[in-house]
Every structure is written in C-alpha cells, then in structure tokens.
Amino acid sequence: MISRETIEEILMRTDIQSLVGQYVTLKRAGSNLRGLCPFHSEKSPSFTVYPADNSFYCFGCGVGGDQISFAMRMEHLDYPDAIEFLAKRAGITIVETDNKRYSNEPKYDKARFYQMNVDAARFFNNYLFSSDPEARAALSYFTEKRQLTIATIKHFGLGFAPNSFDTFTRHMLAKGYTRDELVAAYLCRKHDEKGHVYDAFRNRVMFPVIDVAGNVIAFGGRVMDDSKPKYLNSSDTPVFKKSRNLFALNFAKQTCQDEIVLCEGYMDVIAMHAAGITNSVATLGTAITSEQARVLSRYTKRVIISYDADEAGRKAAQRALGLLEEVGLEVSVLSVPGAKDPDEYIKTFGVEKFKEVISGAKSKFDYKLDGVLGRYDISLPQDRIDALGEVEKMISQVYSAAERDVYIREVAAKFSVDFSSIRSDVDRIREKNAQKYKRDESKRVKESTVGYFDTVNPDYIKAPAVAKNEENVLGLLLLYPDHRKRVFTEGLLDADCFVTGLNKRVFEFLASAFASGDDHLVSINEVFTQDEVGRIMKMKTARLELSNDADSLMVSISSLKRSVENHSSGQTKTMDELARIIQRKQQENK
Numbered sequence: 001m002i003s004r005e006t007i008e009e010i011l012m013r014t015d016i017q018s019l020v021g022q023y024v025t026l027k028r029a030g031s032n033l034r035g036l037c038p039f040h041s042e043k044s045p046s047f048t049v050y051p052a053d054n055s056f057y058c059f060g061c062g063v064g065g066d067q068i069s070f071a072m073r074m075e076h077l078d079y080p081d082a083i084e085f086l087a088k089r090a091g092i093t094i095v096e097t098d099n100k101r102y103s104n105e106p107k108y109d110k111a112r113f114y115q116m117n118v119d120a121a122r123f124f125n126n127y128l129f130s131s132d133p134e135a136r137a138a139l140s141y142f143t144e145k146r147q148l149t150i151a152t153i154k155h156f157g158l159g160f161a162p163n164s165f166d167t168f169t170r171h172m173l174a175k176g177y178t179r180d181e182l183v184a185a186y187l188c189r190k191h192d193e194k195g196h197v198y199d200a201f202r203n204r205v206m207f208p209v210i211d212v213a214g215n216v217i218a219f220g221g222r223v224m225d226d227s228k229p230k231y232l233n234s235s236d237t238p239v240f241k242k243s244r245n246l247f248a249l250n251f252a253k254q255t256c257q258d259e260i261v262l263c264e265g266y267m268d269v270i271a272m273h274a275a276g277i278t279n280s281v282a283t284l285g286t287a288i289t290s291e292q293a294r295v296l297s298r299y300t301k302r303v304i305i306s307y308d309a310d311e312a313g314r315k316a317a318q319r320a321l322g323l324l325e326e327v328g329l330e331v332s333v334l335s336v337p338g339a340k341d342p343d344e345y346i347k348t349f350g351v352e353k354f355k356e357v358i359s360g361a362k363s364k365f366d367y368k369l370d371g372v373l374g375r376y377d378i379s380l381p382q383d384r385i386d387a388l389g390e391v392e393k394m395i396s397q398v399y400s401a402a403e404r405d406v407y408i409r410e411v412a413a414k415f416s417v418d419f420s421s422i423r424s425d426v427d428r429i430r431e432k433n434a435q436k437y438k439r440d441e442s443k444r445v446k447e448s449t450v451g452y453f454d455t456v457n458p459d460y461i462k463a464p465a466v467a468k469n470e471e472n473v474l475g476l477l478l479l480y481p482d483h484r485k486r487v488f489t490e491g492l493l494d495a496d497c498f499v500t501g502l503n504k505r506v507f508e509f510l511a512s513a514f515a516s517g518d519d520h521l522v523s524i525n526e527v528f529t530q531d532e533v534g535r536i537m538k539m540k541t542a543r544l545e546l547s548n549d550a551d552s553l554m555v556s557i558s559s560l561k562r563s564v565e566n567h568s569s570g571q572t573k574t575m576d577e578l579a580r581i582i583q584r585k586q587q588e589n590k
Ligand SMILES: [Zn+2]
Pocket: 037, 038, 039, 040, 047, 058, 059, 060, 061, 062, 063
C-alpha cells in the first residue's frame, strides 16, 4: 500500500500540462489546452487538458481522468505501476506502508534480482552453444526439430540448462549471489536443511520471460523428449507474478495495437515471430487469468485465440473467450485445420496460409458486413448507396467512438467513400436515434437489449431521466469540494437517491472520500476502471459549462429527487398493471 500522502505529493508535483505535453502537442484554448487525442485517431483536436484541476478529457472517445489515469493509459500501466512511474518522474521515493505480499519475507533488492536473471539467461544461452554433447542435442532440437534460425534463438535469448546437479548453481555462487537469493528467484532448489541448493532447471531448453520494461523476470524450461513435466516454469518471485505476465509481450507490444494472437505455448509464439507474425504472445504454462486479460486490454483491441486443436485446447479457448470479453476486448477464435497447433500448421502449410487463417478469424462486425455485401452488388450505384446505408446503421449501433472509427475506416476503404462523410452520416443516425429514445422512454428499455448498450453504466438505459439528473448532481460534487462539504455535512442526499449502478458507486465514493478527509479524490483510479474514470470526467466537464452557485446545487438535487420519485412510481404502476393482468388471466381460466 502506498500512503495517500505520497499519492497526493505525486499528484501535486506532477503538472498535467507538462506530463501530457511529453506526448501531445497542446495549444491554448481559453483557460484550457487542446491537442490531438493520443488514444483515438482524429483530425481536429477534441482532447482537452484542464490545468486548473489537473485533469483531461477527450470529447471524441470519452477517455479522461487525472495524471494517474493519463499515465495508466499512455504507458499501459496498472494503478500501482502508474504511481511508481509518476513518482520516478517527479523524483519522489515511494515508501510502502504495508506490503502484504512480502511483509513476512526478507526484503529483496529488485534490481539485483533482474541482474541475477540476466546472468542466468546468459549462462543458459552460452551453454546452448557449448561443446557439451547434450547442449549440441539441445541446439539441434531448436535448429532441426523446431527449424529455428540462430538469429531467432538469439532474438529470444533461448538457452539450455545442463543435465547436472549444480553446474549452474556453482556458476551463480561464484558470481556472488547467495543461496537464499537463488532459491527466492526460483533458479535453485533447497537440497537439505544445511542450506545446500541445486539447479532448479536441469536438462531443459530454456525460454527467458522478459517484461515490457525489458527485464528478465522468469524462465520456462521444456524437456526435449516425452518425460514429465513437459514444461517447468518459474513460480512467483519478488520480481515475477505468473498470473500477470505474458511471454513475448515485450516484442509484441510494438505491433499489437489492433490485434494480438494469444497462444498456448512458447514454441507457437516463437514460430509466429520467426515467420513475421510479431503480434503474438503466450500465457506462462497456465490457463489465462483475469489479470492477464486486463493486461492485454491495455495493449490491444482484439484478441485472436490460437490454442491447440484438441479437446483441451477448445475448452481452454472457451474459458479464455469469457475472460477476455469481460474486460471489453473483441475476441475471435482461430481454428487451424489439419494441424495440432499453430506451430505445426506454419511448418506444414507455410506462413502465408497461416496469415489467411488469422484474417479468416472474423469479428462479429465483419461477419455482419459480409452479410450485407452478399445481398448487394456494390458496383451498381443504387446498390452501393443502399448497402452503405445499412452498414452505417450497423456502425451507429456501436457504443465506443474509437471502435466506430475503426469500422468507418474499414468501410470507407471498401466502398471508396470519404471517411468524414461516413462519419457524419453515422453521427446523424446516432443523433436521430438519441432523439427517438428521448421521445419513447418505455420502448427504450426493450431496445436496450438490441444494440444500443452503455457498457460503462448499463443501468443508464433503464432510467435515463434519473441518470441524467444523477450526473448533473455528481458533476457539481466532483467539481466543487464546497458542495461536497455541504451535501455530506447537512445530509442533503443519500445513496438511495441514486438509481443507476455506476452513479450510486460514484456517490458512495465521494461520501467515503469526504469522510476520510480526501479532498483531492486521490484513489479514484484505484476504485474505478479507466472507462469509468472517463465517464466521471465527462460528468465534470459537462457541468463546467453550467452555472454554479448554492442555488444550482439545490435545484439539481431537487430535480434528481423528483425524477427518482417519478421513476419508482412508474415502476409501481407497471407492477399494478401486471397484477391486474394476472388477475384477469386467472379469472378467464376459471
Ligand atoms: Zn480521444
């Protein structure tokens, strides 16, 4: 745990303007700054920085938040790492108040562990090219059986762990590492109570695991015959958490913005990278975890699951599909006909065929697009217009602006139509839909299940009038600490006044922040997901335009309370109606 004081200090010493300015060219716009959004592609700037309260918001794609949110998104970091990143930048040393995971263990120096792993990787790599006959067998396993080039072996830093009790251990002890350190790094195992240790990896080809910052953090070792276990992987160490890291993400992060191929084994990934498919990663000898899914969601939009073709692979893919969709990723599953895994497929049919299979793993949108294109002949003008109209309607149903842009770009190319004219059509359809929703509230509930779906606050659609009033009030509370003070000391509102899930949580968050004296809402990125933080920023910015005084607070509160009453009496009415219908049916049946 990092203390609130430390986080406050980091936020105070991190000027949003200079932080964002490192990545985005900002121009003054009134009291704010504006630039081209680094999170979605746009031609005119809608990304706005508010120096007054150190926040940002993009009116195009809805991302927003404070300095921590920006670092999380921009550097693909999770919350604690983003804090560490900003602390380093501001020259602040983080003092952890209570590190639960290792509190009972001796303190390890992370830098020393990274160095120890580098030394180990070098040892394994050098040994692979040594004259030991077993090392020669290992090398030919890579070059002949797996058909890897020496360049690929070097690129991945592959190695060989000798078939010996303690050759590796003696090498590392001579380098000055202690037995305790080697055991804690999962490189050695305890042999006896006297403290003797031996090599953890023996007679295995070695795959170093490298994190996105370039540190060697762990190893996987594979046997070359059928002995068990086939793979041996490092357990968690002070610098490695198996459930959070992915093999080859350090390479894939350059090319995986649009999509990433998720494999089961190291060898699949290496074969793909060697064949030029560099946007592929693997889990570390386990089924994918929700943490890994979240990590992936920070690097890419779409995951293509490419698991083994057997029953176990299919089951694992099903499970992965659920976890990945949960974090908002678009997912498709690859099938490799005629091969047991992607590695074998590439070897048998060649990489070009494999690339075809990958592009054949279509998204839901592409399936629908194909359906429309199948019904029209787009070389005929009228057909083209009709088809485009249908496709634009499809795109207008997509909630995320960034995702819409991706589809618009794809469709613009396919129909040879200007990007901006499709986008303005889509915007017009969305605007029309929004008005239609407004006109017909009761219908909206039913329609919410068919397409227009708010993934950040799914309850919005069930009570749009209330949600709007909720956001009005929350915007004021988020912007002005004085209003928070008034509302919470005088008890003007309680959580029951909030009907929609997200907004209720925001209110409860503000209440508990107030109770603990946290005026700067420092833990917002810890409590809410990045999409939710973006939504919260939207509430703030929307409210900036409106008047602010004691009256506007009271007016907003009373309209909220009124709309909540209307909403709940509306529900009661429906329940009454339902009861009457049931009664009538019962009488009819008599
Ligand atoms: Zn944006």
